[in-house]
Amino acid sequence: MDAIEAIKGRRSIRKYTDQKVDRELMAEIIDSARWAPSWGNFQVARWTLVDDPNMIGRLAADGVNDFAYNASTLINAKGVAVLSFVKGKSGKLGDEADYSTNKNSDWEVFDAGLACQSFLLAAYAKGIGTCVLGVIDDESISKIVTLPAEETVAALIVYGYPDGKVTPPPRKKVEEIMRFAE
DSSP states (O other): OOHHHHHHHOOBOOOBOSOOOOHHHHHHHHHHHTTSOOGGGOOOEEEEEEOOHHHHHHHHHHSSTTOHHHHHHHHHOSEEEEEEEETTOTTSSTTOSSOSSTTTTHHHHHHHHHHHHHHHHHHHHTTOEEEEEOSOOHHHHHHHHTOOTTEEEEEEEEEEOBSSOOOOOOOOOHHHHOOOOO
């Protein structure tokens, strides 16, 4: 599978088979995702994988702000990747105290997004379906998975073997989203 095929073929998957994803396969996916670029090569993305059904149930009950759609997606998942990032690094040059960009700490989320996309594409290439959940309770999730104090949650990503195919939604035409500055 080439990169363009992966970008165009990967879909958000919310239905999974009962087969649990092997931890070694997840390590291979993380091994690929760790090559995502990051500000100053700080590599702030961290991955906490959850494959225990009881803990996934706790994430569904307490980690998605009572958003039923995300809760039902979690309950049916065989695994959840908690994507977090180390705070206070991205957006700074070296060990400076002040941020080097007017985006301040927002750059950390950009770095997490780069790592997230690499994870999603690596999982797709290995036959694993994924879905990023954005309606989440960062603090609750941090407590459930016992994140270190210097990290914060960027997203929950459910994963598993897809149960069926998902039809791609329509896309805007290139002319609608692209412009040249002149």
